[in-house]
Amino acid sequence: MSDKQQPDTTDVKHVYLADPIPYGEKKLDHFTLQRPRGGALRGIQIQSIGLQDFDELCKLVPRISSPAITIGNLCDMDAADILQVSHKVLSFFEMRAS
Template identity: 40%
Template structure:
């Protein structure tokens, strides 16, 4: 039997799949962020956001959620300034977090 913490633990391969490599790095003073990791949000981290908006890649919804689930944390202002291609990738990853494992398995090409 596993503990809740073990159930929620993210393995290294899963974490690698959640890395967003930016076409246009984010500049924060002298720091340059060229990639960051997204983690699966909890229900509470999705408060105030319509799930259908996230699944439809609504820019406002994505920008609201990104600071809550990014490591290092990306601010709303930084998310608003992101390259559109990068924002679409982020939105797609967030949308994939909302799907059940069984649905993801059906959508994945057979290997």
């Protein structure tokens, strides 16, 4: 973790990878996730996201990540980093305070 890390908000989550992944000609050590809207959830089994199903995560993350994280990128991630991504995605589904 570096001093330059951005704080998370209700609509944007920052993922900092413990083990950077290949991304084009460089290594990617962080990316952001945007709160999914209805269109991003098409064809997604939301209950499977709640169960941290990797296959469902592979469908959703490319739709809500910047830069775009592909299924191949997810497959290259360390298990601890995948779990972090899953937790960040799950946090979007928590009830917001009124």
